Amino acid sequence: MAGFNTAITGLKAASTNLDVTGNNIANSSTVGFKASRTEFGDIYATAVVGAGSSNVAGSGVTVTDIAQNFEAGTTEFTSNNLDLAINGSGFFQLDDGQGGVTYTRAGAFELDKDGYVVSKTGKYLQGYGLDSEGNRLPIQNLAVDQKESPPQATSNIGLSFNINDAADPTLLSTPYDKDVPASFTYSTTVRTFDSLGNEHTVKYNMVEQRPVRDVYAVDVTFPDTLSISGVNVSFDAAGVPDATDLDNLRNTDKRIDTSTLLFTQDATAAAGVGSVSFETYAKYSSYGDMNISDSTGVNITPEPTERDANENYAYKLAVPTADTELNIGGVAIEISTNPTAPTLAEIAELISVRQTDIKDRNPNVESVSVVEEGGEFRLDIRFKAEYGNIGSEFSVTETDMATGAASSAVLTADTTKTYEGDNTYRGQYQMYAYLNGTELLDIGKSVDPGETGFSVNSTDTLSEVGAVMLGFDPTTGFLSSVNGTSFSVGATAPELTIKGADPANTETLITLDLSDSTQFASASIVKTSSQDGYTKGDLIGVSFAETGEMVASFSNGEKQNLGVVAFATFENQSGLQPAGDTEWGATLTSGNAVLNPPGTGLNGSLRSAALEQSNVDLSTELVRLIEAQRNFQANSKTLETLNTVTQAILQI
Incomplete structure (x- = not known):
């Protein structure tokens, strides 16, 4: 009777199902474990092909496959940076050092005595090495081979x-x-x-x-030549500098305002005896060294004095002989000579009382003052330094009130007291x-x-x-x-x-x-x-980025990429062969592993300080356990029934 064999296949299939289900339950807490499912197929010893029906009893059941479920398990976070989990598809590649290569989702790694990243079974985690420029090298054993960070000078x-x-x-x-x-x-x-x-x-x-200009002055006797900033400047007996030399000086030393280069005759000495003076722009006051030497090469550079960079107009006052209107910056001041001409002191008073009006009308004016020196009176108009040279923005004019013609009866320019403004310091x-x-x-x-x-x-x-x-x-x-x-x-x-x-x-x-x-x-x-400089640092830890970089941290605050974890994917991951220790081996059915860094192609990302747990669903497995148990009991009943029938036949 074929029924005995049929029942035996059922018992074997049910037993296998119990084994698979029990294995799933046993590994419900195994990191990276993937649950399996028993798949069955019926058995027919013969098949009749023709126009009629086939009345052939089946020969039982067979286990066609024990299929694995590669669905991701729950990710649980840990405090160990060497615990790694894959968020998405892919496997870690392991090498046992003897040519054996396996793949796993269990990322509980650690460092061995030589600094290599290894699994709990001692197999080496595979990844890309990095050269000094950060370029990826071929697949190799990942290792923490930098125990210290050498110092780097600030650049x-x-x-x-x-x-x-x-x-x-x-x-x-x-x-x-x-x-x-x-x-x-x-x-x-x-x-x-x-x-x-x-x-x-x-x-x-x-x-x-500061709003000041440096003033240099040296005593000279002309005709002679001075070397100023390395440029030979010739002066004639009247103290006039050579035009070409002046151009050379202007192009050589940008600090010097060559328009101020001046020879001043000593009134008590012979012709050609006096001093040469010049000023630097306010931008360069107290900046750098000046080099002045005489015709013999002897350095005669003096310490500079300072003058305010404000522009200054200065005029000597005189008593007019006719009625005159003095206009200072748009403010008219009438000076009448009828019945008698005013004194210089009275003219000074007329100007002084209008100082506020002049300043209000001209924001660039800092002060208007009349100064008495040795019985002479001088009008000083001082401008704010930040305005630089005022030029045509401010005017001082005189008009004969009787004729309306321009006059010069009250003011005479005092050139020795007139300075140009300079706001280059701003x-x-x-x-x-x-x-x-x-x-x-x-x-x-x-x-x-x-x-x-x-x-x-x-x-x-x-x-x-x-x-x-x-x-x-x-x-x-x-x-x-x-x-x-x-x-x-x-x-x-x-x-x-x-x-x-x-x-x-x-x-x-x-x-x-x-x-x-x-x-x-x-x-x-x-x-x-x-x-960008730092001192020597010692290794204090290793972490991993989502894109797979293994990063070493040092006590000097520096970080260094030591390698990149490689993820393996397969055309048919269901074709992988279990190898124990939650590892799989590649087969002809699975195809060869395709290796890439995390986050590229179809690869998932990497999570550090995390582990993927088993994907076993205990509730489902317990139900399957009951089903497998009943299937086993039912097939046992088939054997029992066939045995009774056989006994009845023997008793005929």
Whole structure:
């Protein structure tokens, strides 16, 4: 009777189902475990093919497949960065070091004694190595092979600040002294590291230019030649400089206002004896060294004096012989000679009482005053320095009231008391840099004209220790020039090069970027500050990014990518062969593994400090267990029934 065999196949199938279900239940807490399902097929020993029906009893049941469910399990987070979970599709690839390669979703990894990332069974996690440029290398064993981070000398500094426009440069103490805070407008410090990892500081002092001009004067006897900033300037016996020499000086030393180059005759001496004087622009007051030498090459550079950068008009007062209208900046003052001409003191009083009117009508006027010296009276009109040269914006005229013709009866120009204005100081700062607050650094200041290394072509000019000029647009407050190079708002500021800030390596150069610095009327603050140097660091931990990068963290705050975890995918993951320890092996049915970093193609992302739990549903498995048990009992009943029938036949 074939029924016995049929019942036996049913018992075997039910037993296999019990085994599979029991295995699922047993691994309900196994990390990365994938539940299996028993699939059955019926058995027919023969098949009749024809026009009629086939009345053939089946031969039982067979297990056609034990299929695995690769649905993702629940992700649970842990406190161990080496616990990894795959959020999406893919498998970790493991290598046992003997050529055996398996795949798993169980990401409970750890470091072995050699720093390799291994599974709990000691197999090596596979990934991409990285070269020094961060390019991926072929698949290999991932390892934490960097136990320390070597020091790196600072090579780039980014610094942006706001410096208070409301600060009054005229209140600064002079001369500038790095140890006297009252002599500079603002100061800030950035830490740096040398090539051995020692920490240092670079302190920056900003000194706002004051509205003054430096005045140089040397005693001379002409005809002779002076060397000014390395340019030979010849003077004739009357003290007039050679025009060509003057052009050369103007093109060589941009600090000098050559229009002020003047020979003043000594009234008590012979012709050609006196002094040569000139002024620097207010932008460059107290900036750099001046070099003046006589025809024999002897240095005769004096200490400069200062004069205010305000424009000044000066006139000697005289008593008119006819009625005259004096018009000062649009304010008319009548001076009558009837019945008698006024005295100089009375004329001075007429002007003085109108000072407020003149200032109200002319915002660029700082003061109007009449000064008495040795019985003579002088009218001084002083303009605010920030207006620079006033020119035709302000006029002083005289008119004969009887004829309406221009007159010069009251005022006579006093040229010795007249100065041009100069507002080039506005928004200008000298910036000094000091290593550890003491040693003045070379931050790109060009060698002064007349010194060795100077060149008219600024690209060929050597640099020296000292201050560089920073310029802010006085109308917008944005940084507009660095060390003489101008740039537009929003553009990257020209970089400065700092030399000598690495005591361990004199060849180290540091690039300083001051972009986005401003001069607004608010508190002086640092807006951003950064530098790329650091000291030696020891390994303190390893973590993984979502895209698979294995990142080492060091005690100096640095991070370094050591490799990238590789994810394996298959054309048919159901064809994978279980290999135990929640691992699978590739087969012909599954196809070869396709390896890519996480987050690329169909790969899922990587989660650090997380583990994928078993995907077993205990409720479902318990129901299946009951079903398998009843199937087994039913097939046992079939055997029992067939046995009874057989006994009955034997008793006939």
